[in-house]
Amino acid sequence: MAEETKPTKIIDARGSYCPGPLMELIKNYKQAKTGDVISLYSSDSGTKTDAPAWIKKSGNELIGVYDRDGYFEIVLKKTRQ
Amino acid sequence: MTDKLSLLLVSGTSDKLMAGAIIASGAIANDMDVDIFVSFWGLMEFRKGAAGKVKLSYDGKDIEKEVLQKMAQKKIPSWIDMIRQAKEVGNVKVYGCAMFADLMDLKKDDLDPIIDEIIGVSQFVAMAKDSKMTLFI
Numbered sequence: 001m002a003e004e005t006k007p008t009k010i011i012d013a014r015g016s017y018c019p020g021p022l023m024e025l026i027k028n029y030k031q032a033k034t035g036d037v038i039s040l041y042s043s044d045s046g047t048k049t050d051a052p053a054w055i056k057k058s059g060n061e062l063i064g065v066y067d068r069d070g071y072f073e074i075v076l077k078k079t080r081q
Numbered sequence: 082m083t084d085k086l087s088l089l090l091v092s093g094t095s096d097k098l099m100a101g102a103i104i105a106s107g108a109i110a111n112d113m114d115v116d117i118f119v120s121f122w123g124l125m126e127f128r129k130g131a132a133g134k135v136k137l138s139y140d141g142k143d144i145e146k147e148v149l150q151k152m153a154q155k156k157i158p159s160w161i162d163m164i165r166q167a168k169e170v171g172n173v174k175v176y177g178c179a180m181f182a183d184l185m186d187l188k189k190d191d192l193d194p195i196i197d198e199i200i201g202v203s204q205f206v207a208m209a210k211d212s213k214m215t216l217f218i
Contacts, residue, residue: 015155015156016158017155017157018103019103019106019107019110019163020158020163020166022106022110023106023109023110023166023167023170026109026110026170026171027166027169027170030170050110054110057111058112
């Protein structure tokens with residue numbers, strides 16, 4: 001991930017299963033400010049597709065989905081109010 | 082107007098209650114409001130302190146031991162915690178069925194605070210009538 005998109009908040013939802021990580025993401029998203037960058041760590045395979053789909057559908061920016069060591073990281077930028 | 086999902090939960094086993102909780106969460110992620118109407122064995126599980134026991138429906142009896150072990154190992158949250166989380170994240174309301182509550186002498190105070198109100202079936206049908214989806218689980 002590029003330096004300029006350093007997350008404002010990291011949610012470590014590793015070990016939690018669907019729908020846990022996505023719910024954590026939405027909960028934190030609602031508390032975040034426009035422009036905040038939220039990074040979600042998850043080891044649940046459903047989240048890998050569900051979270052990016054939610055980010056796009058909600059009209060926010062999906063910065064990336066990254067495979068990490070034994071988990072993956074999904075990064076969103078809150079672009080909506 | 083926000084789209085809405087209406088769920089009717091009648092079963093008291095974890096597999097079915099969990100299915101309801103997961104679908105409610107999915108609805109929240111799709112920007113839907115959720116109304117959950119709980120009756121019969123479902124409502125018995127919403128009594129204060131009753132939700133801790135994990136049991137499966139008859140369909141799952143042959144693999145119950147394995148499923149329960151895996152759920153414990155993987156620390157799967159309980160269905161009631163999933164509904165609590167869905168309520169924190171979105172607009173989820175849980176209603177107890179007045180008929181069954183009367184039948185079993187259950188007052189709102191006997192039920193977990195997750196239950197917003199005890200209502201009659203016609204109120205639930207009115208909610209379901211305005212919903213995009215209604216599921217009976």
